[in-house]
Amino acid sequence: MNKRVALTGNEAIAKAMQQINPDVVAAYPITPQTEIVQIFSKYVADGLVDTEFVTVESEHSAMSACIGSAAGGARSMTATSANGLALMWEVVYIAASTRLPIVMPVVNRALSGPINIHCDHSDAMGARDSGWIQLFSENAQEAYDNAIQAVRIAENKDVLLPVMVNLDGFIISHAVENLNINDAEEVQKFVGEYKAEHYLLDKENPITVGPLDLQDFYFEHKRQQSEAMKYAKETVKEIGKEYGKLTGREYGFFSEYKLEDAEIALIGMGSTMGTAKAAVDELREQGVKVGLLKLRMFRPFPAEELAKALSHVPVIGVLDRAETFSTNGGPLFTDMHYALYGQDHKLIDFIYGLGGRDTNVSHVKGMFEMLQKAKDGQPIDRINYIGVRE
Amino acid sequence: MSKEQKPGWKSLPIGGLILTAGNADEYNTGGWRVKRPEWIPDNCIHCLFCWVYCPDSSIETEEGKMTGIDYEHCKGCGICAEVCPAKEKAIVMEPEGGKEDGDE
Ligand code: SF4
């Protein structure tokens, strides 16, 4: 049932999309996402999927077409990166607020400018308040698995929210990895047939989608979105378990690595978590009690669960592959303060890897060293920039 | 404006969807009007140009004849007065409330 293959992250996502066989894909190429669209369009040309593939003139149109097709009752997907996501911005919000279960892999890349095509999370972080569910992946396996689960999460009738599946540009998207892929049939059974309750092409029950929503109703719709995000939490957990039963790879909000007896720990997202595990292993060999928490679900933010998982760790380093320019640290850092509010933890932010700046094991070990110093009572800056030249 | 209680977030259809077709009638937009069209029946030739052009379906008719204006929905755009072909205009726009802005 599980097949071991060597694929790049982009190939793995395209494979997931082929197995999902969505009704509509509308997409525009952008580095480093381009291959996903390219490979998928080949599947379309070769008749390997039944998908209506819409070639559009921009990402704004890609998301708009997805909104139209999803409102029409079709299972719809797209994929993008960085400036492509930024160009979608307006319609990204409309997709979420119209409650359309669109699934979009985002191959994370630095947002301009200065222009840069390499990995960081500034693209996804720009969309963190858009009402999309956001999942992050450590490697191609997780990206593939997240993409398949995303369909079920998005389409849950109590959720009906779009899902962004994040994977690090180049590091995951272009590197070849060994991963397990499922049988196409199994994926088809898992995602099932999408049956929208209300959709534009239902001529027996005509509806209006996207009407003007003024002072007297807009707020209620926003309140509904907040509630749907709470359901999303439950759904992500349930689907993660169900997927685990099917494939042996279970998913939750986050995963812990040697965290149980850790005295200092890091939390972060994406491919650097693999690097961080190597650093944890090296330091553990030297007898340092370090641990790692890899966050998979950033939106909704599992604050309560994180607080519980980290309750015994006095000093926590937060890895942020994006800057907020608020002068208060990265996006994960500020959310972690909410999660741990009122508790006696020391939190230190590490902003790292912007624009694809390499972050290696020794960088991560350096972070742990700083955490250790903080634990020993030495003064350490709250916000640190790792790997930047002074 | 009607005083009836509007549905809360728990019962409202999600996503701003409107599940009942053709319910614009329930939403009164007459309050938006700054100028009101006044119909002068004596000048009217019942050509129904106003009925064709009114963007808010606010021209009332009976058996093919103009009978009046639905002020609950008319937004006062003035299109009807503009298109009225009668020699002496059969619709003229008057300031809502009888006074122009700035009138003492
Ligand atoms: S003023 Fe405009 S909305 Fe009112 S009846 Fe005339 S055309 Fe219709």
Ligand code: SF4
């Ligand atoms: S356009 Fe003028 S003349 Fe024609 S029906 Fe309307 S009010 Fe009467």
